[in-house]
Amino acid sequence: MNEQELLKQQVAASAAQLVVPGSILGVGTGSTVKWFISELAKRDRLTPLNLAAIVTTSNRSKEQLESYGFKVVELADIDHADLVVDGADRVDDQLNGIKGGGGALTLEKSVAVNSEKNVWIVDEGKLVHHLGGFPLPVEVLPISCEQNFRQFEQAGLEPTFRQRQDGKRYITHYGNYIIDLGISPLPIPSGLAGYLDSTVGVVEHGLFLDICDELLIARHDGTVETRYRNQLNKIPS
Numbered sequence: 001m002n003e004q005e006l007l008k009q010q011v012a013a014s015a016a017q018l019v020v021p022g023s024i025l026g027v028g029t030g031s032t033v034k035w036f037i038s039e040l041a042k043r044d045r046l047t048p049l050n051l052a053a054i055v056t057t058s059n060r061s062k063e064q065l066e067s068y069g070f071k072v073v074e075l076a077d078i079d080h081a082d083l084v085v086d087g088a089d090r091v092d093d094q095l096n097g098i099k100g101g102g103g104a105l106t107l108e109k110s111v112a113v114n115s116e117k118n119v120w121i122v123d124e125g126k127l128v129h130h131l132g133g134f135p136l137p138v139e140v141l142p143i144s145c146e147q148n149f150r151q152f153e154q155a156g157l158e159p160t161f162r163q164r165q166d167g168k169r170y171i172t173h174y175g176n177y178i179i180d181l182g183i184s185p186l187p188i189p190s191g192l193a194g195y196l197d198s199t200v201g202v203v204e205h206g207l208f209l210d211i212c213d214e215l216l217i218a219r220h221d222g223t224v225e226t227r228y229r230n231q232l233n234k235i236p237s
């Protein structure tokens with residue numbers, strides 16, 4: 001296994017220990033979450049977790065969970081999740097993140113805001129002081145996507161339509177497009193989030209602000225560091 005995969009496995013194994021037996025669990029999407037699901041299954045095999053319900057944010061994660069015998073329900077079937085474990089593309093000093101590299105941002109945000117606790121699992125290469133250095137995904141309705149594209153261009157946000165390998169536009173689970181924005185580092189990401197939230201035709205965007213409660217970071221020295229949102233003032237800048 002290469003070092004990157006080893007880091008993902010280590011941080012995923014730590015997150016699997018946070019799952020409380022009998023609880024309602026949310027499971028995100030991505031290559032780090034893939035490890036989390038297999039570590040969860042490993043733990044469940046040793047001592048059954050008897051989870052009350054599992055919701056997930058993509059068909060990929062659903063299929064993997066089901067392959068281990070977990071039963072997955074829809075978000076609409078639960079009132080809330082007790083814990084969601086998800087990956088992230090970039091995380092800043094305030095534990096704000098860019099998510100949606102895998103295109104699942106809308107369901108990811110819906111599941112996240114309906115959870116008591118959000119844990120993100122990343123390797124240290126994802127850490128930045130200010131959010132940036134990764135295309136910011138914005139899911140847009142097809143009917144007004146060209147207008148949105150021009151608006152973003154005029155705002156200097158360097159938009160590009162996400163494409164599939166065959167060169168056609170990427171289509172989300174909900175039949176929408178994704179416009180990736182080439183943003184420069186954002187010291188105050190709430191400004192851009194507010195602009196996108198108020199833009200007609202935008203379904204959701206990948207700025208996840210004040211959502212992550214606990215960040216698990218796989219370090220190259222083999223350790224896993226935990227940062228808590230409610231203890232941010234204790235983190236040296």
Ligand SMILES: O=C(CO)[C@H](O)[C@H](O)COP(=O)(O)O
Nearest residue numbers: 030031032087100101102104
């Ligand atoms: O937001 C996501 C998918 O929409 C993922 O959590 C994010 O892209 C991180 O993925 P990976 O663990 O593969 O780096």
